Amino acid sequence: MTQHSQETVIGQITSVFGVKGWLKVYSYTDPKEGILQYRDWVLELDGKRIPVRLEEGRRQGQGIVVRLKGIDDRDVALTYRGADIKVSIDKFPELADGEYYWYQLEGLDVFTVDGDCLGKVHHLMETGSNDVLVVRASADSIDQRERLLPYLPDQVVRKVDLAGGRMVVEWDPEF
Numbered sequence: 001m002t003q004h005s006q007e008t009v010i011g012q013i014t015s016v017f018g019v020k021g022w023l024k025v026y027s028y029t030d031p032k033e034g035i036l037q038y039r040d041w042v043l044e045l046d047g048k049r050i051p052v053r054l055e056e057g058r059r060q061g062q063g064i065v066v067r068l069k070g071i072d073d074r075d076v077a078l079t080y081r082g083a084d085i086k087v088s089i090d091k092f093p094e095l096a097d098g099e100y101y102w103y104q105l106e107g108l109d110v111f112t113v114d115g116d117c118l119g120k121v122h123h124l125m126e127t128g129s130n131d132v133l134v135v136r137a138s139a140d141s142i143d144q145r146e147r148l149l150p151y152l153p154d155q156v157v158r159k160v161d162l163a164g165g166r167m168v169v170e171w172d173p174e175f
Contacts (some may be wrong), residue, residue, distance in 0.1 A: 007042060007086040008103035011035050015081055017065045021072040023080060025057070025064045028102075030126075032064055037088045040070075045083035098153060100160060102131075109166045110135045110149075113158060114172050117141045124151065133157075142173055 011027040027035040036057040043050040057066035071077050092101060102124045110118045110133070119141040125132045131151040137144040150156050151170055159168040 006089050008089050008101070009044075009084045009086050010038065011064075011085040013043070013080050013083045013085065015075045016074050017060065019074045020067075021074060021077045022065050022067050023071075023077050024060070025066050025085065027064050033059055035064060035085070036066070038091055039090075040087065042086045043080055043083040044086055045080065050080075050083070098160075100162075104162055105133070105151075105160070107165070107166070108160070108162075109138065109140070109169050111166060112173060113168055113170055118147055118149075118169070119145075119169065119174060121167065122146075147171075147175070161163070 010029055011025050013023050014026050015024045016022065017024045024037065027033070028033045036054065039054045041052050041054060043052055052071075053069040055067045057064055068080075069082075089101070091104065095101065105121050106123055108121045110121060112118065115138045115139070119135045120136045122134045122136040125134060125148075133149040133151050135140050135147045135149055137146065149169060156169050157167060158170055158172060161167070
């Protein structure tokens with residue numbers, strides 16, 4: 001059994017582009033073109049892991065198109081549609097203090113400043129003005145509601161404790 005370094009999803013293959021095996025990619029990176037900085041991808045599809053190498057890519061309209069090494073046929077490219085694109089997190093640049101990658105926040109327990117558990121960060125969404133934490137109920141949460149909290153450090157998000165697996169927020173549980 002080989003030990004995989006920790007990976008996170010940075011995008012998804014959505015469809016094919018043209019007839020020469022190019023693929024359309026939905027990038028989760030900010031900016032979208034950031035996904036092109038990573039050359040060694042692991043495609044995860046139907047429980048299978050397929051290591052691939054990014055040969056070239058570019059912006060195309062609102063999205064990104066890429067050519068992967070060894071894929072030069074539309075029909076072969078089609079078999080990768082829907083695959084998640086993962087990269088090893090040790091390839092990520094270091095962030096400044098107080099900055100976090102989304103994957104680091106996912107799974108954190110969320111508590112109000114008064115100590116009420118609101119649930120766990122399920123995922124984040126980009127809304128334009130600010131990112132939004134999607135907090136889903138957990139076994140310890142005060143109720144079974146899903147909450148959408150604006151990711152606003154210092155205003156809403158008071159403390160992030162990655163080692164402790166928790167986040168403290170200034171938030172009224174009634175919302």
